Amino acid sequence: MKIATFNVNGVNGRLPRLLEWLEETQPDVACLQELKAPQEKFPEKAIRDAGYGAIWQGQSRWNGVAILARGCDPVETKRCLPGDPSDEQARYIEAAVNNVLIGCLYLPNGNPQPGPKFDYKLAWFERLIGYGQELIGSGLPIVLAGDYNVVPTDFDIYNPRSWLNDALLQPESRDAYRRLLAQGWTDALRHLHPDEAIYTFWDYFRNAWGRNAGLRIDHLLLSPSAAPRLLEAGVDRDVRGREGASDHAPTWVVLDD
DNA sequence: ATGTCAGGTCATACCTGA
Numbered sequence: 001m002k003i004a005t006f007n008v009n010g011v012n013g014r015l016p017r018l019l020e021w022l023e024e025t026q027p028d029v030a031c032l033q034e035l036k037a038p039q040e041k042f043p044e045k046a047i048r049d050a051g052y053g054a055i056w057q058g059q060s061r062w063n064g065v066a067i068l069a070r071g072c073d074p075v076e077t078k079r080c081l082p083g084d085p086s087d088e089q090a091r092y093i094e095a096a097v098n099n100v101l102i103g104c105l106y107l108p109n110g111n112p113q114p115g116p117k118f119d120y121k122l123a124w125f126e127r128l129i130g131y132g133q134e135l136i137g138s139g140l141p142i143v144l145a146g147d148y149n150v151v152p153t154d155f156d157i158y159n160p161r162s163w164l165n166d167a168l169l170q171p172e173s174r175d176a177y178r179r180l181l182a183q184g185w186t187d188a189l190r191h192l193h194p195d196e197a198i199y200t201f202w203d204y205f206r207n208a209w210g211r212n213a214g215l216r217i218d219h220l221l222l223s224p225s226a227a228p229r230l231l232e233a234g235v236d237r238d239v240r241g242r243e244g245a246s247d248h249a250p251t252w253v254v255l256d257d
Numbered sequence: 258a259t260g261t262c263a264g265g266t267c268a269t270a271c272c273t274g275a
Contacts, residue, residue, distance in 0.1 A: 009275085010263050034275085036264060061264055062274060109275055117274095149275095204261035204275095247262075247275085 001098060001255045003029040004236075005145035005218050007106070007201075007248035011035040011064070014246055015043050021239055021250060022050050028070050029097050030250075031104035031145045032056075035064025035090075042066065055079075059090035065104050065146075069097045077101065082134075083127035091124070100226065100255070103135070105146035110167030118167050121149070125176040129183070135223065136183050142223035143255075144185065147248065149217055150177045152187070155197070156216035168217060185221035188233045188253045200235055200251045209240055218251040229255040 004027040008014045011032060022030065030052070035042065039058035047054050053073035056066035057080070067074045074095030081092035091106040105128065110121030135142050150173045154160045163169050181187060189198055199214025208214065222230060232254040240249040 013263060034263090111275075206260060 001029070001100065001257055002027045002252055003031075003100070003102065003143050003145060003220065003255065004250050004252035005031040005033070005104070005147070005220060006250040007033040007147040007218060007246060009034045009036070009246040009248065011037050011066070012041060012043060014244070015046060017239070017242065017244060017246070019046060019050050021236065022052065022068075025236060025250070025252075026070065027252060029074075029100075029102055030068040031102065032066040032068065033064070033104070033106035033147045034062075035059075035066060036061060037064055055093060055095055057090040057093050063090040063106060065090055065093045065106050067093055067095045067097070067102055067104050069095075072097065074102070081105070081124070081127055082131050084123075087124075099141070101135070101138075101140050101142040103142065103144040103146075105144065105148070107147065107149045109149045110170075110173065113165070113167040113170060118170070121167060122172055122176065125173070125180075129176065129180050132180050132183050132185065136185070139225060140223065141226035141229070141255075143226060143253070144221040144223075145219070147217060148177065148219050150174060151215050151217055152177055152190070152219075156199075158197075158199070158211075158213045158215075163215075168215065181221070184224045186227040186230070188220045188222050188230055189216070189235070189251065191227075192230065192233045198235060201248045202240055204247050218248055220251065220253045222253070226255060231256050
């Protein structure tokens with residue numbers, strides 16, 4: 001079972017690229033972030049025609065998350081992160097697919113920091129940690145996949161120097177990520193490739209792709225009952241180099257059935 | 258400090274978020 005996460009940066013503007021990638025790599029599950037489309041403008045028909053059932057939580061202009069499942073409909077279990085009913089940003093959706101619980105998340109970017117956006121990021125992270133404990137407690141096989149907007153360590157970036165003041169590298173962001181992992185989650189990419197420089201995002205600025213000036217911020221975390229099933233993990237890097245690409249590349253794991 | 262995208266609007270130029 002192949003499970004991927006892909007920050008598409010606009011699901012309608014990027015639709016041909018998305019469909020092309022689905023056709024080429026045939027993931028069983030695809031978690032999408034940054035739809036940048038209101039609920040009614042999600043390209044449901046095109047995705048269904050490509051062979052995928054989908055659930056999504058849209059939002060005009062920003063955010064927006066979706067879960068696609070090849071040949072079936074995801075069974076929705078949540079469409080927002082528990083813990084703050086006043087939070088209206090579309091950043092979490094969850095579904096069961098083929099007996100695996102899939103959480104698709106788009107953690108707040110948090111820039112500029114310090115400031116209210118960074119506060120919101122950290123508060124959202126604390127809610128995720130709280131809910132993560134609940135998920136672990138369920139004992140279910142779970143994949144928490146998405147754009148975490150956190151560079152876990154300096155090894156996960158080409159060069160931290162020009163990003164030291166960025167919300168993605170702040171000690172508070174990294175500490176929250178570490179505390180989430182400490183509940184028992186496995187960072188699948190890093191687990192299988194401990195010594196490899198792996199990036200999932202390359203800024204549109206300053207020819208970042210051309211210089212391979214990347215960051216690893218898209219993560220797939222596996223619960224204790226899912227982790228022993230991990231077979232492969234990787235990044236579809238070539239997708240980032242194409243015409244009209246998102247600034248993120250699809251990132252994926254394969255679990256033993 | 259700069260730079261590039263996407264989507265949206267009191268739209269054909271500017272804004273925000275990333």
